[in-house]
Amino acid sequence: MSTFHTPLLRAAGAAALALALGACASMGKPGQGAPLLDANALGAGKAIGAAATAADWPRQAWWQDLHDPQLNQLLAVALADNPGLQAAEARVRQARALAGLAEDRTRPKADASVSLDRERYSLHGSAPAPLAGQYAWRNQATLSLSYDLDLWGRNRSALAAALDEVQLASAESQVAQLTLQTALVRSYIQLSFEFERQECIRAGLARRDQLLELSQRRRRAGLGTEVDVAQVEATLPAGRRELEQSAEAIALLRNQLAALAGKGPADGEALTRPALRLERAPALPSALPAELLGRRPDIAAQRWRVEAAAQRVDAAKADFYPNLNLLAFAGLQSFGFAHFLEAASATRGVTPALTLPIFAGARLRAQLDQQGAVYDAAVAQYNGSVVAALADVANNVAKAQSLQQQQALGADALATAAKARQLAARAYAAGLSDAVNLLHSELALLQEQQNMAQLGARRLDSYASLMAALGGGFGALP
Incomplete structure (x- = not known):
């Protein structure tokens, strides 16, 4: 299965890059x-x-x-x-x-943030029971990394x-x-x-x-x-x-x-x-x-x-060419302090960001x-x-x-x-x-x-x- 998907992923990546380049704005004929x-x-x-x-x-x-x-x-x-x-x-x-x-x-960027919020959650909002209608602490600690690949x-x-x-x-x-x-x-x-x-x-x-x-x-x-x-x-x-x-x-x-x-x-x-x-x-x-x-x-x-x-x-x-940024984050989130530092409170993610100058x-x-x-x-x-x-x-x-x-x-x-x-x-x-x-x-x-x-x-x-x-x-x- 790995052998089958690797060429497919490469082809898909090449196709995506070709599509991105094709979508770029034309610089015309710049002077010498x-x-x-x-x-x-x-x-x-x-x-x-x-x-x-x-x-x-x-x-x-x-x-x-x-x-x-x-x-x-x-x-x-x-x-x-x-x-x-x-x-x-x-x-x-x-x-x-x-x-x-x-x-x-x-250079790569690294940012860290910690937020401790005490909030009353609406009884008729999106918060489920037992938070609805109650005050609670919402705690979050996040480390984020970003890097502009600067391909061009x-x-x-x-x-x-x-x-x-x-x-x-x-x-x-x-x-x-x-x-x-x-x-x-x-x-x-x-x-x-x-x-x-x-x-x-x-x-x-x-x-x-x-x-x-x-x-x-x-x-x-x-x-x-x-x-x-x-x-x-x-x-x-x-x-x-x-x-x-x-x-x-x-x-x-x-x-x-x-x-x-x-x-x-x-x-x-x-x-x-x-x-x-x-x-x-x-x-x-x-x-x-x-x-x-x-x-x-x-x-x-x-x-x-x-x-x-x-x-x-x-x-x-x-x-004129597409720009690709890589964003990654990891941290802890919890309601209240009891489980804030537990492994189950961990959160993480990776977000590639592609910018295409199509209409510019x-x-x-x-x-x-x-x-x-x-x-x-x-x-x-x-x-x-x-x-x-x-x-x-x-x-x-x-x-x-x-x-x-x-x-x-x-x-x-x-x-x-x-x-x-x-x-x-x-x-x-x-x-x-x-x-x-x-x-x-x-x-x-x-x-x-x-x-x-x-x-x-x-x-x-x-x-x-x-x-x-x-x-x-x-x-x-x-």
Whole structure:
């Protein structure tokens, strides 16, 4: 009898499965999805090709190459106390919690319950004698087990998507961290320049005050006119305004740096003049653009977004197939307590539950189309990030190369101004020229010094931007 029924049961099961599959909703013809861009298919360009060397990728604390202890301390405080970073880390914890919920759906469930009810049963109800018309205790203790077989991998795909989103949140947290680091370093570099600019403006105003005094003495001696005095006086208000603008910029930058560090304005006011020093010119690793994909947190985030979207598409496809849950329970039931714990009070059962999406085709196809659109959008964002990242590197390389040339030209101009000032000083000492010419040559020298300070600040800023473009140490060992 067993030999006869086993093939029959298998055939019946196969028939039931075929019937269930036949009753499923049709998903139509889902699209293939947008293709991911191959970074190596993008031409790196002459700037990147010419600058590529065997240099290492940026380390995590890349700003330490600027050799400023105050900056290092400021970054340490910012990475610990910045509210934006704390919010990004909270989003990572939230993604991990959601992944835990998704993982729970892939595991068997076990629930236990105990109920003790005292109830008066109706004399004319369904309760038989002697319970009818009497009060009695109805006691029940049940242990239930359930397991979703997940035949088509819907729960597993949802879990994989949730784990990918944990990685996505982690990469986005790294993006926020790199954005903070870059903004703080660039603001600090600008603060350094404003201090140098302020020094040059003060020295220039001192020279103009001397020029004004000389012009007034020449007028009183009959060697000059009111026009000469007025021409010098006209330059003083502009210089004082420029000095005030520089003081304003320093105050605002101090407040900005304090805010980036998660501190109040008083901490910004305590910042002293920066002492930045970059001992080596920035160089590019030779493995561009291929390794750039694993070095930039924004590209990594977009890639994890694509992976999560792909898993969501698989989960949406699995919804078109039947779902089978196994339910089992065992427990004790009795009226009153006398026989509650006896074997005769035991109850048990098994309940398979089959869900067929027969009339849900339109809704399921809409869900699949929606997830497909999310995937295509994620791919487009990833491709755009790859293109933008390579352009970012190329722009910073081109800027660094241009600044190197500008600094060489600026050094020539500074040397020429210094030579002119030296000649004017010699002529004044020999009595061949007056102090006016000497002061004008000193003003020209101060202007070239300010120009060189600006070029130096732009070079440091270019270095910070290039480190960010190369990923800022993302993926590097601490």
